[in-house]
Amino acid sequence: MRVAYVCTDPGIPADGSKGASVHVQQIVRAFQRRGDDVTVYATRSGSAEMGGAPIVTVPVGRGDAADRERAVARAAVQIAERIADDGCDLVYERLSLFSDVSARVAAPAVVEVNAPLIEEQRTHRTLVDETGATAAVRRVLSRAATVACVSEPVAEWALAHGSADASTIVAPNGVDTRAFAPAELRDGILEVVFIGSLKSWHGVDIAIAAIADLEGVRLTIIGDGPERERLEGVADALGADVRWLGAIPHEAVPAELAAMHVGVAPYPATADAYFSPLKAFEYLAAGLAVVASETGQIPSLIAHDDTGILVPAGGVDALRGALTTLRDDRGLARRLGSAGRARAVSQHDWDRTLDRILPGGFR
Numbered sequence: 001m002r003v004a005y006v007c008t009d010p011g012i013p014a015d016g017s018k019g020a021s022v023h024v025q026q027i028v029r030a031f032q033r034r035g036d037d038v039t040v041y042a043t044r045s046g047s048a049e050m051g052g053a054p055i056v057t058v059p060v061g062r063g064d065a066a067d068r069e070r071a072v073a074r075a076a077v078q079i080a081e082r083i084a085d086d087g088c089d090l091v092y093e094r095l096s097l098f099s100d101v102s103a104r105v106a107a108p109a110v111v112e113v114n115a116p117l118i119e120e121q122r123t124h125r126t127l128v129d130e131t132g133a134t135a136a137v138r139r140v141l142s143r144a145a146t147v148a149c150v151s152e153p154v155a156e157w158a159l160a161h162g163s164a165d166a167s168t169i170v171a172p173n174g175v176d177t178r179a180f181a182p183a184e185l186r187d188g189i190l191e192v193v194f195i196g197s198l199k200s201w202h203g204v205d206i207a208i209a210a211i212a213d214l215e216g217v218r219l220t221i222i223g224d225g226p227e228r229e230r231l232e233g234v235a236d237a238l239g240a241d242v243r244w245l246g247a248i249p250h251e252a253v254p255a256e257l258a259a260m261h262v263g264v265a266p267y268p269a270t271a272d273a274y275f276s277p278l279k280a281f282e283y284l285a286a287g288l289a290v291v292a293s294e295t296g297q298i299p300s301l302i303a304h305d306d307t308g309i310l311v312p313a314g315g316v317d318a319l320r321g322a323l324t325t326l327r328d329d330r331g332l333a334r335r336l337g338s339a340g341r342a343r344a345v346s347q348h349d350w351d352r353t354l355d356r357i358l359p360g361g362f363r
Contacts, residue, residue, distance in 0.1 A: 001362065003038045003088060003092055004041060004083045004086070004091045005024070005027065005031070006079060006093040006094065006099070007040070007043075007096065008060075008099035009072075009094070010044050010071075011044075012024065013044045013045055013046060014055055015045050015047050017247055017249055018247075019197065019278050022250050022278065023094075025051070025250075027112075029051060029350070030350040031092075032052065040056065041079045041083060043057065043058055043059060044059070059075075060072055065128050066128040069128055069129050070098075072096065073100075076099040076104070080100075080105050083101070088105070090109070090110065090362055091108070093111050093140065094114070095114070095140060096117070097117050097118070097121055097127075097137070098129075099136060099140070100136045103139040108359065109145055110359065111140055111146070113141075113149045113155075113158050114150050115150075115154060116274060118161075134161070137161050137162065138161055140162075141162040142162040142164070144167055145167060145359045146357060147168045147169070148170075150171065151172065151296065153273055153296075154274050155168055155169075157274070171353055173281055173348075174281055174349055174350040174353035175278070175281035175285040175349065176285075176350055177348075180282065181287075182258075182286070182341050183287045185261050185333055187330060190262065190326060191262070192211060192217060192219045192220070192262045192263075193220045193263050194220070194266070195223055196278075196279050197224070198221070198226065198228045199225050199226060201272065202271075203293065204227065205231060208231065208234050208235050209316045210266070210320040211240055211320070212235075213238075213320075214327070219264075220242075220256070221242060221243070221244050223245075261330075261337075262289045262290070262291055264290075264291050265277055265279055265290070265292035266291075267295050268313060268314045269314035271296070271313060273295060273296040275297065277297070277298065280301050284307065284308075284348065285348075287338060287341040288340065289308060290307065290340055291309045291311060291319060291326070292308060294312060303339075306336070307340040307343050309322045309325075309326075309336070
């Protein structure tokens, strides 16, 4: 099958290392493992191919918010024309504001929805032409053969913006379980890891505060972002044992996780509930004991006292208590990690996720 994979969001480099970029790459690889012929169409990329899949890039230039909105809309038209010239059997579009590529192409379409984009843009960035953004979203969602939403709240949003009941499904994120070997979970210092962008809604300061007065516990932070300088100040002020790795290539992540014991997802009480956290899937695949906030989709991914430990969102004391328990009971850490790895392999591999997403006849 010839697949046109489309990502027109200029904030997501198709071949980058941020979480959204990794998501793009993993879906492309899942198609390739099926034997499909994939071409990636994007507005931002640093190379001409991705693991053998050619990347066709239509750049979106710099400018103010209004200029970029119009530029994305123009790029969508150009990409649709290029896909029509190249030919395909299926368009797989990651929903992006002001893009209606899949609605312009005759082939059947899968549209992947990762967030309530209009509200997210309005709240966290700048949205000038909300009417135009809404119209483009409705065109794409109303035409799609499948609208794959990462969570129930996102599915509700899609239905309110033109998606049909019959075509709308919930398909949480996944993980390439082949890339991760189970962590060794050695004795000694308890190695705790957070992986992700350093933004306020990821609750990294909660993790730092939780380990600040714990003997025999160290926190490794993999990722970078606008909160890093502030978080480094928090760690210094609290005397917390924190190792800062910054952003690293995604292919280096499995080796780092293999040296850890615990993966944390310490969301604050104010965090939005629509996310499907890639970090949780990667912790599971790596065989780590997972300690995560009981919010959003996490309780459906992490079974308390089976594949991890759930704590109240924003709860520093509860997180500290869970880490203390795992520091003192390595057998529990190993049991949780082993069960989590088994669950990742049986339920959350990207191949299984893609199979759920594809319309009948394309599976």
